[in-house]
Amino acid sequence: MMDDHTDEQLDEWIREAAHSYHNPLPAPRNEMWHAIQAARRTPDVRPIRRPIRWLAWSVGVAAVLALGVSIGLIIASDRPVPVLVAAADNPSPTTPQRVSTALAVVTTEHLTQAETFLTLFRNAVRTGEVSSYAGGTARHLLATNRLITDSPASADPVLKELLQDLELVLAQIAQLSEDSWEGETDLITDGIEQRAVLTRLQTVVPAGTLRGALSL
Amino acid sequence: MARSTDEGTAVDDRQLVAGVLAGDPAAERRLYDANVDRVYRLAYRLTGDPDLAQEFTQESFIRAFDRLETFRGDAKLSTWLNAVATSVIFNGLRKVKRFRQREVDLDLATSRASNRAEAEPDLKERLHGAIDDLPKGYRAVFLMHDVEGYTHEEIGTSLGIRPGTSKAQLSRARAKLRQSLAAFAGGMTE
Numbered sequence: 001m002m003d004d005h006t007d008e009q010l011d012e013w014i015r016e017a018a019h020s021y022h023n024p025l026p027a028p029r030n031e032m033w034h035a036i037q038a039a040r041r042t043p044d045v046r047p048i049r050r051p052i053r054w055l056a057w058s059v060g061v062a063a064v065l066a067l068g069v070s071i072g073l074i075i076a077s078d079r080p081v082p083v084l085v086a087a088a089d090n091p092s093p094t095t096p097q098r099v100s101t102a103l104a105v106v107t108t109e110h111l112t113q114a115e116t117f118l119t120l121f122r123n124a125v126r127t128g129e130v131s132s133y134a135g136g137t138a139r140h141l142l143a144t145n146r147l148i149t150d151s152p153a154s155a156d157p158v159l160k161e162l163l164q165d166l167e168l169v170l171a172q173i174a175q176l177s178e179d180s181w182e183g184e185t186d187l188i189t190d191g192i193e194q195r196a197v198l199t200r201l202q203t204v205v206p207a208g209t210l211r212g213a214l215s216l
Numbered sequence: 217m218a219r220s221t222d223e224g225t226a227v228d229d230r231q232l233v234a235g236v237l238a239g240d241p242a243a244e245r246r247l248y249d250a251n252v253d254r255v256y257r258l259a260y261r262l263t264g265d266p267d268l269a270q271e272f273t274q275e276s277f278i279r280a281f282d283r284l285e286t287f288r289g290d291a292k293l294s295t296w297l298n299a300v301a302t303s304v305i306f307n308g309l310r311k312v313k314r315f316r317q318r319e320v321d322l323d324l325a326t327s328r329a330s331n332r333a334e335a336e337p338d339l340k341e342r343l344h345g346a347i348d349d350l351p352k353g354y355r356a357v358f359l360m361h362d363v364e365g366y367t368h369e370e371i372g373t374s375l376g377i378r379p380g381t382s383k384a385q386l387s388r389a390r391a392k393l394r395q396s397l398a399a400f401a402g403g404m405t406e
Contacts, residue, residue: 010394014343015362021344022359024260024269027253032270033245036277127311184376 100152107153108205110144114166115201117141118192121173125185138173145170162204165195229293236284248277251294254364255301261359262305272308276301291373298366298374302356339397346396353377354389361386 121134145167154160172188192198232250235243255276260269280300287296347355356375360366361382368379368386375382 007394010397011390014390014393014397017340017343018347018358018363020340021347021363022261022264024257025266027256027273028270029249029252032252032256032274032277033248035274036248036281039274039278040281125310129307129311 103151103153107148107151107159110141110148111162111201111205114141114145114170115198115205118169118198118201122189122192122198125189135174135176138170138176142167142170142174159204162197162200165197166201169195169197225292229287230289233284233287233289233293236281244281247293251297252277254294255297257364258298258301258360259305261363262356263309268308268312272301272305275308276304279304295370295373298370299376302374306352306356342397343393346393349396350389350392354385354392357382357385358389358393362390 117137124134145163148154149160149163149167154163169188169192172184172191176184176188232243232247236247252273256269256273259272259276260266263269263272276297280297283300287293291299347358350358353375357371360371360374361368366374368382371377371382372379377385
């Protein structure tokens with residue numbers, strides 16, 4: 001093991017030698033300036049990352065969901081219905097069994113939206129196209145998630161655990177700022193993977209479930 | 217490399233930004249000239265590719281001009297520009313990596329790292345490989361601090377981390393580099 005003196009010598013050598021790492025050529029100032037000016041004059045072709053389209057409508061859907069949860073909470077106490085998703089061919093054992101149809105639909109819709117959001121978020125991280133709109137969408141979904149967590153829909157311990165994990169992930173995304181994207185987004189997607197949040201969402205809400213539920 | 221640190225910087229920055237926001241093309245060019253080398257050097261250090269460095273530098277300035285009204289003067293304009301640039305560079309690198317190394321063979325990478333001592337006897341080559349192998353955050357902090365001369369405060373603002381985190385990451389980066397070069401260290405310091 002090297003002592004401190006040797007470490008300092010080596011650090012000094014590393015600092016010096018590292019200057020040859022990716023040693024920059026002179027910046028092509030004028031070429032870049034002309035390209036920047038051209039891009040700014042023609043905004044349609046410049047390589048700006050555009051906000052992801054789904055984020056706009058998901059904000060609206062999240063707001064509607066919040067209203068739906070409130071309605072569901074009112075109905076839930078009167079009409080216990082032993083079905084979360086009537087149209088599911090093979091209802092998951094994780095689905096709560098004693099919530100109203102309205103609350104079940106709202107819960108299912110929320111989980112579907114969350115699954116879509118996280119899938120798109122994960123893809124956006126991979127392609128480097130995460131935008132600040134993601135935080136806004138996460139905040140709306142987070143609000144709905146908390147309402148559902150406090151509702152009879154979370155009586156099922158497995159669903160409750162999923163909602164709690166979902167809350168952690170959504171809270172992390174909601175707190176993202178553009179300056180902290182680097183590193184943070186990877187941590188979030190790692191968390192999604194480690195907690196198998198997407199897999200569990202897909203288990204709870206099988207494909208096509210929502211359409212069937214809404215056709216009741 | 218133009219790096220203004222005097223007390224008049226804040227005033228100059230505000231005047232320059234005001235000029236750009238007022239549509240003064242000369243102010244735009246001054247802002248660009250004062251910062252382009254620094255941004256390009258950082259892009260080049262982090263990418264090692266002249267084309268990518270050029271593309272990311274251009275994108276950084278396009279984005280900076282678009283968002284200049286959000287500059288509040290809390291930090292120096294150059295630091296704010298660095299934050300924009302690092303965001304562009306890291307996001308861009310992630311996208312490039314997706315195309316170029318979609319299926320990274322981790323076993324191959326490990327094998328390459330472990331065999332480098334025999335395959336690349338030159339110490340500088342080994343150092344470059346070791347820098348490449350640093351975790352992304354460590355590499356950025358090491359290059360920005362030890363190679364490009366940024367302060368930990370500037371790095372913190374640029375990368376969205378605290379200066380203390382920057383110091384810790386630099387320390388770990390140096391330790392990893394020392395570790396990677398350990399096989400050569402004895403011969404070098406004897």
